[in-house]
Amino acid sequence: MTPYEVAGLTVLAIGVALLLVGTVWVVNSTNSRAFKIDVAPSRGSMTRGVAYAFSLGMAPWAKESTRRHLIAYVRGIVFHTGVFLSLGVLVVSPWLWQLPEALRVAVAIVLAVGAVAAVGGYWIRLTDEALRRVSTPDDYFSLGLVTVLISVAAMACVIESWITGFWIVSGFTLAYLPIGKLKHSIFFFYTRFQFGTFFGHRGVLKISRRAQ
Amino acid sequence: MTESVSPKLKEQFGKLVDRRLMASLEACVRCGICAESCHYYQADPKPENTPFFRAEQVRSVYRSMFDPIGKIAPRWVGAKPPTQERMADLTDMAFTNCTLCRRCTVNCPFGVDTAAIMRSVRAVASANDEAPEILTQLADASIAREENMDLFKDIYLEQIEMMEEELQSLTGDPDAKIPVDVEGVDVLYVALSGAHTILPAARLFHETGTDWCLSMFEAANYGLFVADTPKAKKITDRIVKEAKRLNAKRVVVTDCGHAYTTLRWEAPNWYGEPFPFEVTSLIELLAGWITDGTLEVDPSRNTESVTYHDSCNLGRVSGLIDEPRTILRAVCEDFRDMTPSGENNYCCGGGGGLVAIEEAVEKRLLAGKPKAEQIRATGAVLVAASCDNCRIQLGDIATNYSLGTQVTGLPELVLNALIPSVSRKNRSGSERRVNSVTAVGD
Numbered sequence: 001m002t003p004y005e006v007a008g009l010t011v012l013a014i015g016v017a018l019l020l021v022g023t024v025w026v027v028n029s030t031n032s033r034a035f036k037i038d039v040a041p042s043r044g045s046m047t048r049g050v051a052y053a054f055s056l057g058m059a060p061w062a063k064e065s066t067r068r069h070l071i072a073y074v075r076g077i078v079f080h081t082g083v084f085l086s087l088g089v090l091v092v093s094p095w096l097w098q099l100p101e102a103l104r105v106a107v108a109i110v111l112a113v114g115a116v117a118a119v120g121g122y123w124i125r126l127t128d129e130a131l132r133r134v135s136t137p138d139d140y141f142s143l144g145l146v147t148v149l150i151s152v153a154a155m156a157c158v159i160e161s162w163i164t165g166f167w168i169v170s171g172f173t174l175a176y177l178p179i180g181k182l183k184h185s186i187f188f189f190y191t192r193f194q195f196g197t198f199f200g201h202r203g204v205l206k207i208s209r210r211a212q
Numbered sequence: 213m214t215e216s217v218s219p220k221l222k223e224q225f226g227k228l229v230d231r232r233l234m235a236s237l238e239a240c241v242r243c244g245i246c247a248e249s250c251h252y253y254q255a256d257p258k259p260e261n262t263p264f265f266r267a268e269q270v271r272s273v274y275r276s277m278f279d280p281i282g283k284i285a286p287r288w289v290g291a292k293p294p295t296q297e298r299m300a301d302l303t304d305m306a307f308t309n310c311t312l313c314r315r316c317t318v319n320c321p322f323g324v325d326t327a328a329i330m331r332s333v334r335a336v337a338s339a340n341d342e343a344p345e346i347l348t349q350l351a352d353a354s355i356a357r358e359e360n361m362d363l364f365k366d367i368y369l370e371q372i373e374m375m376e377e378e379l380q381s382l383t384g385d386p387d388a389k390i391p392v393d394v395e396g397v398d399v400l401y402v403a404l405s406g407a408h409t410i411l412p413a414a415r416l417f418h419e420t421g422t423d424w425c426l427s428m429f430e431a432a433n434y435g436l437f438v439a440d441t442p443k444a445k446k447i448t449d450r451i452v453k454e455a456k457r458l459n460a461k462r463v464v465v466t467d468c469g470h471a472y473t474t475l476r477w478e479a480p481n482w483y484g485e486p487f488p489f490e491v492t493s494l495i496e497l498l499a500g501w502i503t504d505g506t507l508e509v510d511p512s513r514n515t516e517s518v519t520y521h522d523s524c525n526l527g528r529v530s531g532l533i534d535e536p537r538t539i540l541r542a543v544c545e546d547f548r549d550m551t552p553s554g555e556n557n558y559c560c561g562g563g564g565g566l567v568a569i570e571e572a573v574e575k576r577l578l579a580g581k582p583k584a585e586q587i588r589a590t591g592a593v594l595v596a597a598s599c600d601n602c603r604i605q606l607g608d609i610a611t612n613y614s615l616g617t618q619v620t621g622l623p624e625l626v627l628n629a630l631i632p633s634v635s636r637k638n639r640s641g642s643e644r645r646v647n648s649v650t651a652v653g654d
Contacts, residue, residue: 030238034230040480041490043531053323064556065319069245076243076321124244130259131244134268136290138281139242179281180289183238188322190235195323202477203531204555 008164008171015171022178026186042201044208049200052207053192072124075117082114083146086153090170097160104157111154118147142181149173221294222277224339228332229278236325237274240264246326249319251558252309255581263316263326266305270329273298303342306333308572311563311579313524318555334439343438347565351434351443358429358450368428375407379414388418391425393458399424400460401494402431402451402471404600409466412623413494419633420506424464427454431471432600436478437565445482448474455489462490464497467621469525469563469599476530493526495598498626499535502542509543509629517546518625519592521583521606522557523599536598539622543629548590558582560597562605577612580605584613595619 001009060066066073085107089096096104121143125131149169156166176182200208229237242264247253252261259265268290275282275291282291292298312327320326337343357364372390380388390410391397401417401424403409410426417424429451435444455463465472476491501507520540526532533554540547550557561580566572583606587595595610595617597603606619 030231030234033234035232036230036481038477038481039484039486040477041486058321063319063321064552065245065249066321068248072243072245073321125242128244130247130262130265131242133259134242134265134290137287138289181241184241184322187235187239190231191239191320191322191324194232194235194325195317198325199318199531199555202529204528204533209531209534 005164008167011171012167012174013171015174018175019177022175023186026178026183030187030190038197038201040201042203044200044203044205046197046200046208048208049198049205050193050196052200052205053196056207057192057196057205075120075124078114079117079121079146079150082111082118082150082153085111085114086150086170089153089157090166093156093163093166096156096163108154108157111150111157115147115150115154118143118150121147136181138180142176145169145173145176146182221299221336221340224336225274225277225294225332228335229274232325233328233332236267236328237271239322240267240271240320240324241322242268243321246316246320246324249316251311251313251315251561251582252579254558255561255578261309263310263320266310267324267326267329269298269302269305270333273302299336300342302333303337306330306337307344307347307564308566308569308575311524311559311561311566313559313563314528315524315556315559318528331439334437335441338438338440338443343440344565344569344571346568346570347434347438350432350568351438351440351447354430354432354434354447354450355443361428365428371407372410372426375410375414378407379411379418382411382415383418385418388414390414392428394425395458397423397425397458398461399464400427400451400455400458400462400489401425401464401466402427402429402475403466404432404468404471405430408621409468409600412621412627413464413466415627416498416501416507416623419630420501425458425460427451427463429454431465431468431475433471433474434565434568436470436474437568441482444474445479448479448482451475452479452483452487455487460489462492463487464492464494467494467526467598467600467623469523469529469602470565472532473525473529493530493532493535493598495526495532495535495539495622498622499538502539502626507626508631508633509626510631511543511545511629513629514544514625515546516544516594517548517590517592518544518594518596518620519548519550519587519590520553521550521560521587521595521597521602522553523597523602524557524559524563526598527557528555532598536596536622539626540596543625546592548592550586550590558586560602560605560609562601562608565601567601567604576605577608580609581613584609584615587615587617588613593617594625596622596625598622 056062060073125135152166152169155162199205203209244264246264247262250263272290272292273294275289276286276293279289281289310330312330314327316326317323376390379390380386399422401413433444433447435447465475472493480486520536560583561576566576595606597606603619610617
């Protein structure tokens with residue numbers, strides 16, 4: 001193992017450690033906030049509501065907003081596919097180059113498309129007046145960090161020497177996740193769960209109404 | 213004015229940030245796709261009218277007080293201190309630029325509850341006596357009514373006596389009553405101020421032979437609009453105490469969006485337990501009576517085209533989406549649903565207490581534009597709505613946008629289509645006579 005590789009793994013290990021500590025801190029500070037179980041008698045099903053919120057409720061046809069902004073929705077899906085695939089590449093990175101070349105190239109292509117979709121995020125943010133006005137440096141930095149992550153993951157799939165660089169970028173990204181805008185990946189689970197319980201319990205969602 | 217407001221604001225806001233609110237404050241990624249879901253943006257597409265832009269103004273203050281990065285490097289995350297000027301702007305926004313309709317929540321990929329964010333601003337404003345005066349006065353008036361019940365009771369009973377005479381004339385039954393204060397009653401009916409929500413319901417209760425009595429208090433709860441939970445609870449408590457005292461089996465709330473939401477969904481959580489009585493809406497009751505044949509109706513008596521406006525509090529917030537349609541399909545010949553409707557229905561622009569705020573009349577008429585376009589697209593002559601505030605706004609936008617529509621309520625349409633039980637009895641009697649004659653003839 002070269003000193004560069006040792007440095008790369010060290011950054012990654014620190015990043016993972018900070019991710020864990022940060023996530024525990026975010027979850028704890030959120031869970032320490034007051035939470036009331038809804039005691040009003042149900043006219044629907046919370047369980048069905050939650051199941052819907054995390055499945056069909058996320059389909060592009062489920063919401064008027066995603067139907068209307070189909071291109072933005074598809075961009076988001078492709079971008080996030082790139083993010084999750086990058087994390088997958090990170091997990092298998094010690095054995096990445098033992099995988100068949102065709103598979104690595106295919107993954108690299110998907111990641112490259114994901115990176116392009118990530119750059120598309122800048123275009124959307126800069127061309128829409130309302131988004132430009134509410135965007136913070138953190139928004140641009142977080143998007144940039146993830147764009148670099150996906151791009152370097154793609155490169156690591158086709159050039160072996162990029163793996164160490166990928167570890168370093170991953171370390172920084174994971175460390176930043178619980179601090180800045182990327183923590184939406186934690187709160188996503190809270191808000192979708194709350195959406196499902198609220199509208200499911202009250203029988204607003206058709207799927208929860210049928211369960212009565 | 214740029215100086216920071218007192219530290220008590222942090223304490224006030226901090227108490228409001230529960231797990232639900234915190235998640236909604238933290239989760240938004242400012243993707244922007246909620247923009248068109250808001251009726252304000254539809255009517256006037258500018259950044260300030262998007263849900264994410266409005267919520268971001270609150271988030272920036274939240275970050276300055278509660279986000280570690282917001283405290284260390286405020287510019288990095290767009291944190292802004294809660295100056296008096298900023299808080300005044302937020303208050304105005306929360307009371308007049310958002311009707312708490314939750315259409316953006318339904319359309320958000322995360323399900324961010326922007327209404328909860330706006331309610332938190334309303335609550336802080338109320339705690340600092342910055343809420344619109346009229347809303348506070350209306351809430352206080354409800355509380356004063358209970359505190360001075362001796363003063364109000366005689367006047368109220370006199371009014372009911374006059375309504376009773378009208379009921380007797382309308383039903384042709386000299387024994388028809390509007391009972392109050394009846395112990396062990398099946399239904400305690402909670403109406404709004406004025407005869408318009410009492411008489412139609414009284415006729416329907418009379419028709420169905422329901423064991424009922426009228427509440428001494430009105431259903432409206434302006435404590436909810438000013439997000440003052442202790443006040444809202446105090447207003448609700450009048451009805452809860454009355455229902456418990458009378459040992460009522462059910463409390464039926466008149467067709468009023470926020471009143472139903474308050475008693476059905478919010479109030480049990482203020483008390484920390486379900487009520488010992490069932491809470492239903494008059495709309496649920498009517499739909500049930502029509503479905504099980506308790507009420508017989510003839511749709512040919514309502515020949516005009518009718519569309520239905522879902523009150524956000526009844527539809528999107530309470531799930532009463534099928535019931536009004538069950539009623540309208542049964543009592544009208546030509547029911548035309550709006551597009552979109554149900555949980556995707558547009559707010560009329562008068563929700564969240566806006567109808568009562570005189571200074572916001574221009575804003576609410578503008579915000580009613582998408583609803584006006586929806587109504588126009590149906591080509592309907594009548595617009596039915598199950599909420600008094602909605603009905604006021606729908607009347608105003610009909611005038612403002614020259615829709616040529618009339619506004620009505622569901623009980624009125626049901627009464628119009630009603631085949632009175634007396635006629636049914638006569639009819640079934642004559643049918644029996646015909647049958648017996650036929651039998652003899654055979």
